Structure formats: structure tokens, C-alpha cells
Amino acid sequence: MGGIPISVKLILATSIVVAAAVGTATWFGQKSIDDLTETSIQIRRETGERSIVRESELVVKAVATAVAFPLSTGTLADIPSLLDSTIREDKKTGENRVKWLVVTDAQGVVVGSTSGAPPKDKLDELERRLVDGIKNGDVVHAQSGEATDWVYGAPAKLGTSQVGSLRIGVSTAGLDKELQTSLSQAEDRAGAARNKMLLVSLVVLGIGVVLAALQGVRLAQPIKQLTFQAERIAAGDLQGRVPEDRGDELGVLARAFNKMADEIRHLLVEQAQKASLEKEMSLARQVQQAMLPPDTLDMHGHLKVVGYCMPASHCGGDWWTYIKLSNGRMLLVVGDATGHGIHSAMIAATARGAVEALSGIDERLLTPEQVLKAIDSAIRQVGEHNVLMTAFAALFDSTNGILHYANAGQNFPYVMKLGDTRLLEDASIIAASGNPLGDRNIPVEIRRGSLQLRPGDLFVCFTDGLVERANPTGKLFGDRRLRHALTGQPLPDGPALVHLRDRLVETLEVYAEGIPAEDDITLVLCQFDPPANRQSVPPANRQSVGRGAA
Numbered sequence: 157m158g159g160i161p162i163s164v165k166l167i168l169a170t171s172i173v174v175a176a177a178v179g180t181a182t183w184f185g186q187k188s189i190d191d192l193t194e195t196s197i198q199i200r201r202e203t204g205e206r207s208i209v210r211e212s213e214l215v216v217k218a219v220a221t222a223v224a225f226p227l228s229t230g231t232l233a234d235i236p237s238l239l240d241s242t243i244r245e246d247k248k249t250g251e252n253r254v255k256w257l258v259v260t261d262a263q264g265v266v267v268g269s270t271s272g273a274p275p276k277d278k279l280d281e282l283e284r285r286l287v288d289g290i291k292n293g294d295v296v297h298a299q300s301g302e303a304t305d306w307v308y309g310a311p312a313k314l315g316t317s318q319v320g321s322l323r324i325g326v327s328t329a330g331l332d333k334e335l336q337t338s339l340s341q342a343e344d345r346a347g348a349a350r351n352k353m354l355l356v357s358l359v360v361l362g363i364g365v366v367l368a369a370l371q372g373v374r375l376a377q378p379i380k381q382l383t384f385q386a387e388r389i390a391a392g393d394l395q396g397r398v399p400e401d402r403g404d405e406l407g408v409l410a411r412a413f414n415k416m417a418d419e420i421r422h423l424l425v426e427q428a429q430k431a432s433l434e435k436e437m438s439l440a441r442q443v444q445q446a447m448l449p450p451d452t453l454d455m456h457g458h459l460k461v462v463g464y465c466m467p468a469s470h471c472g473g474d475w476w477t478y479i480k481l482s483n484g485r486m487l488l489v490v491g492d493a494t495g496h497g498i499h500s501a502m503i504a505a506t507a508r509g510a511v512e513a514l515s516g517i518d519e520r521l522l523t524p525e526q527v528l529k530a531i532d533s534a535i536r537q538v539g540e541h542n543v544l545m546t547a548f549a550a551l552f553d554s555t556n557g558i559l560h561y562a563n564a565g566q567n568f569p570y571v572m573k574l575g576d577t578r579l580l581e582d583a584s585i586i587a588a589s590g591n592p593l594g595d596r597n598i599p600v601e602i603r604r605g606s607l608q609l610r611p612g613d614l615f616v617c618f619t620d621g622l623v624e625r626a627n628p629t630g631k632l633f634g635d636r637r638l639r640h641a642l643t644g645q646p647l648p649d650g651p652a653l654v655h656l657r658d659r660l661v662e663t664l665e666v667y668a669e670g671i672p673a674e675d676d677i678t679l680v681l682c683q684f685d686p687p688a689n690r691q692s693v694p695p696a697n698r699q700s701v702g703r704g705a706a
Contacts, residue, residue, distance in 0.1 A: 167369045174364030182357045186350050193342040200338055205328070208253065212326045213295045215242065215254060216310045220322040223259050224312040227267070227319040235259050235268030243270055255305075255325040259312070262319055274325070282307045282323065297326075304328040378402060378410065389417060447508060449478060453650050457484035457554025458687070460650055462657050463680040466673070473500025473545075474619050474676035475508050479515050479522070484554040487515070487522050488682060490566065491531065491547040492619040496676050503535055503543050503594075510534035524549035524562035525604050532564070532593035532600045544592040548617055550682075557609035557684045562602050565592035567620055570639065574612030574683075578648050583616075583639045609684040614653075616642065617682075621675035628669050637667070647683065657681055 219242050226234045239257040246254040258279060259268040266279075274282065282300055286309045289298030300307040304327050312320040378399070399410060453462045456478075463476055473493030480486055489511055493503040510530045514521055527549040535543050546565035553559070561569075563586075570583040588603040609615070618638070625633045641663050645656050660679060 167365075170368030171365045174368065175361055178357045178361045178364070182353055185353050189346045189349050189353075193346045197338060197342060208326070208328055209292075209297065212253065212297070212306070212308050212324070213292060215246075216295050216308045216322060216324055219257065219324065220310040220312045223268070223322060224314045224319055227259070227261060227312055228314040228317075232267045236270075239268055239270045251330050253326050253328075253330065255327050257325075258323040260321045260323075264321070267320070272325075279323070283309075286323075300325060304332055389420065447477075447505065448475065453654050454478075455650070456480045456486045458557075458685055459486055459552055459554040459682060460653050460685055461486070461488070461680070461682045462654050463678070464657055464661055465676070465678045467501075467676045468496045468621070468673045471498055471501035472496045472676035473504050474621065474678040475504040476617075476678055476680050477508055477511060478682075479511070481519050481522065486552045486554065487511075487524075487527065488550045488552065488617070488680065489527060489531075489547065490549075490617050490619065490678060490680055491545050492566065492621075492676070492678070493535075493545045494543060500676075503538060503545060506534050506538050507531045507545060507547070507593075522551065524551055524560055525602050528562050528564045528593060528602050529600065535594040536596055543594045545594050546592050546619075550615070550617070552609075552615075552682065552684070554684070557611070557613070557686075558606060559609055559615070560604070560606045561586060561588065562590075562604040563588040564590040564600070564602050567618060567623065569618075570614075570616040570642070571607070571609065572614040572616060572642055573610065574614065574647055578612065578646055580614060580642055580645045580647060583642065611684065611686050611688065612647070613684050614642075614647065615680075615682040615684070617680040619676065619678040621673060621677040622664065622679055624675060625664055625668050625673055625677065626671060627667055628671055633664060633667055637663075647685075653681055653683055 219238065222238050223235050226232060226238070239259065242257060243254055246252065256273040257268075257270045258266055258273050261267050266276075273279075282298075285298040285300065286296050286307065289296045289307075289309075294313075295308060295310045297306055297308040299305065306326045306328065308324045308326055310322050311318045312322055402410065448465050449461075449463055451462070451464070453460060455461075461478055465472075465474055465476060467474065473496050474491070475493075476488070476490040478486055478488045489508075491504060491507050493500040493507070510533070511527055514527060514530045528547055531545065531547055535545055544565075546567075548561065548563050548566035548569060550559055550561040550569075568588070569586045571586065572580045572583050575581045586605070586607070588605050590603040591598055591601040593600060623633055623635050623638055627633075638660075641660055642656075645659070646652055647656065657679065664677070
């Protein structure tokens with residue numbers, strides 16, 4: 157045996173799965189640590205920014221309140237000391253947030269400022285920024301330049317009257333430095349956590365590979381046994397068995413495998429029997445088809461006859477035959493046994509044999525009614541159960557066109573008139589019914605009659621399988637479509653009758669759209685066509701080829 161052993165494949169596959177799982181878990185863990193670190197830093201940043209804004213606003217409000225009295229009383233000399241005091245207090249905290257302060261009177265004139273205060277043009281620019289700044293009550297602030305520099309403004313009020321304004325520069329550089337320190341510390345902690353997680357992942361991966369190796373070896377042994385037995389089965393040895401003592405899925409597979417071997421052995425025996433049966437069925441079909449008249453056109457006197465018979469399975473219960481008699485007479489019989497298959501085919505063969513036996517005794521006994529009675533008597537004796545058959549028998553006289561018929565439950569045949577242009581015209585139904593043959597509980601009842609065929613008339617006889625052929629929607633072909641398919645068809649000569657039959661069969665198959673027939677189909681066309689009624693018939697078509705039933 158070549159290739160990579162199954163144990164190695166299992167170890168590799170399991171190791172890859174474990175490595176993928178550990179790697180994915182490690183990646184997600186590290187991603188979670190990074191996300192948590194970033195979230196923590198962001199929260200601290202936002203908290204610090206809100207704190208500096210809040211504290212700056214408190215300073216602005218306090219200073220604005222402090223300078224409001226000197227502004228209202230005109231003691232402007234006190235304002236610089238107040239501002240310097242504010243700077244000193246801020247420096248004592250060590251944060252150095254307040255960078256400068258500027259106080260203006262009600263007319264906007266600067267009346268006090270600290271060192272580092274911006275010049276007038278810069279102060280004017282800051283005033284424009286405060287117009288679009290962020291307001292919180294009377295306090296407004298905006299960014300003054302660098303990302304860490306801000307300007308705050310507030311009115312100096314005494315009561316409800318504004319006596320001046322305060323502008324203060326604030327730096328958040330200290331906060332940013334603290335944030336960078338926090339970020340560095342968070343990164344260090346995250347790196348340590350990642351290293352620990354990586355170490356744990358490597359340990360888990362090693363344990364997984366070891367377990368995979370042990371499990372691979374344990375699973376490979378019974379699989380090798382199954383493989384060996386499969387090769388023996390492929391070589392034709394169905395007697396070997398694999399151990400079934402395991403309690404896991406491999407044990408279930410072993411039991412199923414042994415059962416499969418038994419089933420294969422039984423199937424081989426059944427297959428041989430089925431092949432033999434298929435051969436017998438094929439021979440039975442060939443015999444049955446050989447018993448039917450040929451597919452080619454035949455003539456007897458002034459009668460032309462052609463038919464079609466197709467069973468729904470290997471063998472069928474439909475059958476038809478015609479017997480050429482003396483004085484230009486011809487007997488036509490069409491039968492349809494219940495169902496289809498071997499049983500129905502045997503009944504059909506019995507019925508046909510009864511007709512052949514009767515014809516061999518005396519032609520005078522071959523009246524339509526007597527033929528149907530002979531069929532009834534024959535099939536009543538077959539089997540233990542009642543077997544039914546519908547049948548139609550007709551005796552044609554090709555010299556004068558007289559037709560005698562008898563019907564026992566068969567579909568009503570048609571007589572199609574041939575017009576002056578040798579196109580088929582309206583159809584006349586031969587409405588004669590009767591009971592099906594072979595019923596032991598009901599006396600046989602046969603309807604009989606006769607009619608005169610006119611030159612060119614076409615006699616159409618068929619079984620119910622034709623009109624009951626269904627399309628994919630379940631709708632039946634029906635008598636109306638059959639008559640419509642016949643009406644208007646030309647019959648200038650003998651070959652046209654064969655073409656008409658083929659056209660009807662093709663129309664039926666197109667209607668069915670590939671849906672298999674559920675019943676046998678039989679169609680017989682017989683035309684009374686004296687020479688005086690023909691336009692031009694080739695000599696070959698005027699020759700009788702003898703008896704049409706095998």
C-alpha cells in the first residue's frame with residue numbers, strides 16, 4: 157500500500173486543528189487585551205480632559221468674580237495683584253495649567269494682565285475663536301494654537317451687570333504627559349499578558365499534539381482492519397469479518413461493514429436472479445411482439461390494415477390480430493386485459509390462442525359474437541381470481557364494405573369519412589358496449605351490430621391506454637384530441653395510412669412530454685378502399701402479403 161498512513165494523517169490533521177484553535181484563541185485574547193488597554197486610555201483621557209475643563213472653568217469663575225469689584229469701583233490697581241496671585245497658586249499645585257490672564261473693562265480695554273499674555277493682535281484672534289467656542293453657562297473656551305493650549309473667557313459681573321471680561325490661557329501639556337505615562341504602563345502590562353498567553357498556548361498546543369498522536373494511533377488500527385477487509389471484498393471474498401468489540405463509532409462502522417458484506421452477498425445472488433429474470437422478461441416480450449401482426453401495411457382485398465401496440469412494461473395485456481378469410485373477408489380482434497405485465501400478457505396470449513384455435517376449426521364459427529364468447533370461455537379458466545378483458549371483434553367484407561362487429565366493454569371505435577379530396581372528415585362513433593369478458597360472477601353480455609362502410613372510410617379501433625395517456629399536469633389525451641388529430645389528414649394511398657399511424661403515435665408522445673405510459677397502448681387503422689375510389693396507388697401497395705397474425 158502506498159501513500160501516507162492514516163495515523164499520520166490523523167495526527168497532522170488534529171495538530172493543525174489544535175494549532176488553529178490555539179492560535180485563534182491567542183489572537184482573540186491579545187486583541188481583547190489591546191482593545192481593553194485602548195479603551196482604558198481613552199476613558200482616562202476623556203476623564204482628564206473633563207477634569208481640566210471643569211477646574212479651568214472654576215478658576216475662570218473665581219477670578220472673574222474677584223476682579224468684578226475692582227472693575228465696578230474703579231480700583232484697577234488691585235487687578236494685577238489678583239492675577240499674579242492666581243498664577244502663584246497654580247504653580248504651587250505643580251501642574252502649571254494657567255499660563256496667562258487678561259482682564260478688560262466693559263469697553264474691552266485691557267486693564268490688567270500677567271506676563272506671557274498674548275499681544276493685542278493675538279488676543280483679537282483668540283476673541284474670534286471664542287465666538288465659535290464651547291460654552292458652558294457664562295464660560296466659553298476654544299483651542300488657542302497647539303493641541304495642548306486653550307483659551308477660556310468669562311464675563312466679570314457684579315450682580316447682573318457685566319463690568320468687564322476675563323481671558324485665561326490654559327495648557328494641558330501636563331495631562332498629556334500623564335497620559336503618555338499611563339499608555340506606556342498599559343503597554344507594558346499588555347505585553348506581559350501576551351507573553352503569558354503565548355506560553356500557555358504553546359503548552360496547550362504541545363498537549364494537543366501528544367493527544368492527537370495517541371488518538372491517531374488508536375483510531376488507525378481498526379481503520380486498517382476495515383481497509384484490509386474492503387480489499388478482500390473487492391477481490392471477491394465476502395466471508396471475512398472485522399472485530400465488532402469497540403463501543404464507539406468505529407464499532408458501529410465495523411458492525412455496519414460486516415452487515416454490508418452480508419447484504420452484498422445476498423445482493424449478488426439477487427442480482428444473478430434478477431439478470432435471469434430480466435432475460436426471461438426480454439424473451440417474453442420478444443415472443444409477445446412476435447405474436448402481434450407486423451408494423452407494415454397489409455392488404456386483403458379492398459381492405460388496408462396497419463396497427464401499433466406498445467406495452468407499458470416488458471409485457472402487456474393489450475393485443476390485436478387479424479385473420480384473412482375466404483371470399484375477401486377479414487376478422488379483426490382487439491383486446492385489453494386488466495393491468496399490464498407478465499400476468500396480463502399470459503391472459504392476452506390465452507385470448508389470442510382461443511381466437512387462433514377457433515379459426516382453425518371452421519371459418520363459419522368466426523362471427524364477432526362467437527369469437528368474444530370463445531375468449532370469455534378461455535380466460536375464465538385461467539387462474540384462481542377473476543380476470544377481466546375488454547375486447548372488440550369485427551368481420552369485414554372487402555367486396556361490399558359490410559362490417560359486422562361485437563363489443564365487450566372495449567372503447568367505442570370510430571369510422572372516419574374520406575372526403576372528395578381524400579382528406580378525413582367527421583367521425584362516427586360505433587356505440588356498442590357490453591360487459592368485460594372473464595368475470596365469473598356476471599353472465600357475459602356482448603353488444604353486436606353491423607354497418608355499411610363507404611369507399612374510403614377509415615375504421616379506427618384503440619384501447620383505453622391511448623386516450624388515457626396523461627401529460628405532466630395529469631390531464632388525459634382524450635377522445636376529442638384523438639378525433640382532432642385524425643380529422644383533416646390525407647389518405648391518398650397505402651403509405652399514407654402508415655404515415656397517419658406514425659403521426660398519431662408521435663402526437664401522443666409529444667403530448668405526454670416524456671411521462672411514461674401507465675397502461676398499454678394499441679391502435680388499429682383499417683381502410684375500405686376499392687380501386688375505383690383510389691387516385692393513384694402504386695402496384696406494390698395493391699398486393700396482399702398474406703395473413704397478418706403470427
